[in-house]
Amino acid sequence: MDFDLTEEQQLLKDSIASFLTDTYDFDSRKRFAAQAGGFSKEVWGKFAELGLLGLPFSEADGGFGGGAVETMLVMEQFGKALVLEPYLATVILGGGVLRHAGSAEQKAALIPAIAEGSLTLALATTERFSRYDLFDVQTTAKKDGSSWVLDGEKSVVVNGATADKIIVTARTSGARRDKAGIGLFLVPGDAPGVTRRDTATQDGTHVAEITLTGVRVGPEAVIGDPAGGLAVVERVADEAIAALSAEALGAMEELHNLTVDYLKQRKQFGINIGSFQALQHRAAEMFVALEQARSMAMLAAMTSETEDVAERQAMASAAKVQIGRSAKFIGQQAVQLHGGIAMTMEYKGGHYFKRLTMIDTLFGDADHHLSKVAEYGQLVSAA
Template sequence: MDFDLTEEQRLLKDSVDGLLADTYDFETRKKYAALAGGYSPEIWAKFAELGLLGLPFAEDDGGFGGGAVETMLVMEALGKSLVLEPYLATVVLGGGVLRHAGSAEQKAAHIPAVVDGSRTLALGTTERHSRYDLFDVSTTAKKDGSSFVLDGEKAVVINGGTADHVIVTARTAGARRDKGGIGLFLVPANAAGLTRRDTATQDGTHAAEITLSGVRVDADGVIGDPEGGLAVVERVADEAIAALAAEAVGAMDELQTLTVDYLKTRKQFGVNIGAFQSLQHRAAEMFVALEQARSMAMLAAMTSGETDAVERQAMASAAKVQIGRSAKIIGQGAIQLHGGIGMTMEYKAGHYFKRLTMIDTLFGDADHHLAKVADFGRLVAA
C-alpha cells in the first residue's frame, strides 16, 4: 500500500503547518483562550481563506472535495499546535451530519456559510445518563403538524456555547435505549426555548450544557429520516474518531519532541540527563507508542469511508484503543521526565497531556472501545 502523499496533499500540509507556525505559538494560544468563546475569530477567518473549512465538502456543495487523508493532515497539524478553534465541532461533526444526511436545500443553506467561516456548528448527542452510548437518548421530539417540538437536555456539547446552529439527536419513537426512533434536528442557537451554559473544559476548549424546552423545529430543520438518525450519527462518530486520532498523533509527536529536547539540555550531576540509560529507555518507549498510534490513526483514516458499518466501527474502535494507550504512555512519560516543570500552567507539556486525556474520553475511552473490539471479534468468529 502506498502511504506517500500526493503533491496536493503535501502542499496542504505545508500550508497548514506554515500558518500555525506563524500564528499559534504557546503564548499566543493563551491569549486566544482568554477571548470570548475561547478561540480567535481572526484565526478562524484564516482557516476559511486557506480553504480548510471547505475541505471535506463536495465541490457541488461549495467545498473542495477532500477526503479523510486531507482531514487527517489538518487535524494532526491542529494537534501539534494545540489549536482551540472549533474545527472538529463545525467541520467534522456538524458538517459531517450535513454531508451524509442533509437535503440539497439544507446543504445549500448551511455549507457555503461554514466554508466561508461565517457559520459554526455543534453536534449534541451526549446526555448525562448516556455515557458513550449514542443510542441512549431521552430528549424527545414530538410531532406537531409539520413541525417537531423538542424537550430535553444535551451535555458537554463541543462548541455548543458559541455555535450558530446546534444539531441534536432526539427521540421520535421507542424507549430510551432503543436504536430506532432517533432523529436529527438542526436548531438555530437563538431558537425560542433553547438555553445553553458554556464552560471551559480542562484542556482549554469549550463545551456547553444545552436545554431544550418546547423548541419548535420546522420541516426544513429535520435532517434525513426522523426515525433513522442513529446510523448517521454512528458514521459521523467514526469519522470523528479518525480525526481525533490524527489530532492526538500531532499532540503526541510534539510532546515527544519537547521531552527529548528537554533531556538533551537539562543537566543533573553535571551532565545532561539524556545521558542516563534509564531515561533513554523511557524515551524509546514513548517513541514506540507514538509510531503505534500513528499507524492506527492512518488505518482509521483510510477505513473511515468504509460502507460496511461493522468493519468501519471495528477499525475506529481499534484505533481509539491504541490512541488511548499511547497517550497515557507518552503523557505520563513526558511529565515524569520533565519533573515538576511538566505540571506547571506556564509550561506547555502539561497542556498537551490534558488535551490527550480529553481526546481519550471523546466518543468512548480506550476501555470502552476495547470491549467493542472484543464484541466485533465475536461477531467475526460467529
C-alpha cells in the first residue's frame, strides 16, 4: 500500500504547519484561550481563508472535496500546536452530520456558511447518565402539528456555549436505551428555551451543559430520518475518532520531541542527562509507543470512510485503544523525564498531556473500546 502523500496533500500539510508556526506559539495560545469562547475569532477566519473549514465537504455543497487523509493531516498539525478553535465541533462533528444526513436545502444553507467561517456548530449527544453509549437518550422530541418540541438536558457539549447552532439527539419514540427512535434536530443556540452553561476543561477547551425546555423547532430542523438518527451519529463518531487519533498523534510527537530536547539540554553532575543510558532507553520506548500510535491513526483514517459498519467501528475502537495507551505512556514518561517543570502552567509539556487525557475520554476511553474490540473478535470467530 502506498503511504506517500500526493503533491496536493503535501502542500496542504506544509501550508498548515507554516501558518501555525508563525501564528500559534504557546504565548499566543494563552492569549487565545483568554478570549470569549476560549478561542480566536481571527484565527478561525484565517482557517476559512486557507480552505480548512470547507475541506471535507463536497465541491457540489460548497466545499473542497477533501477526504479522511486530508482531515488527518489537518488534525495532526492542530495537535502539534494545541489548537483551541472549534474545528472538531463544527467541521468534523456538526459538519459530519450534515454531510451524511442533511437535505439538499440544509446543505445549501449551512455548508457555505461553515466554509466561510460565519457559522459554528456543536453536536449534543451525551447525557448525564449515558456515559459512552450514544443510544442512551432521554431528551425527547414530541410532534406538535408540523413542529417538534424538545425537552431534556445534554452534557459536556464541545463548543456548546458559543455555537451558533446545535445539533441535538432526541428520542422521538421508544424507551431510553432503544437504538431506534432517535432523531437529529438543528436548534439555534439562542432559541427560546435553550439554556447553556459554559465550562473550561483542564486542557483549555470549552464544553457546555445545555438544557432544553419546551424548545420548538419547525420541520426544516429535522436532519434525516427522525427515527433513524443513531446510525448517522455512530458514523460521525467513528470519523471523529479518526480525527482525534490524528490530533493525538501530533501532540504525542511534539511532546516526544520536547522531551528529547530537554534531555539534551538539562545538566546534572555537570553533564547532560541525555547521556544517561537509562533515560535514553525511556526516550526510545516513547518513540516506539509513538510509532504504534501512528500506525493505528493511519488505519483509522483509511477505514473511516468504508461502508462496512462492523469493520469501521472495529478499526476505530482498535485505534482508540492504542492511542489511549500510547498517550498515557508518553505523557507519563514526559512528566517523569522533565521533573517538576512538566507540571507547571507556564511550560508547554504538561498541556500536551492534559489534551491527550481529554482526547482519551472523548467518544470512549481505551478500556471502553478494548471491550468493543473483544466483542468484534468474538463475532469474527463465531462467523
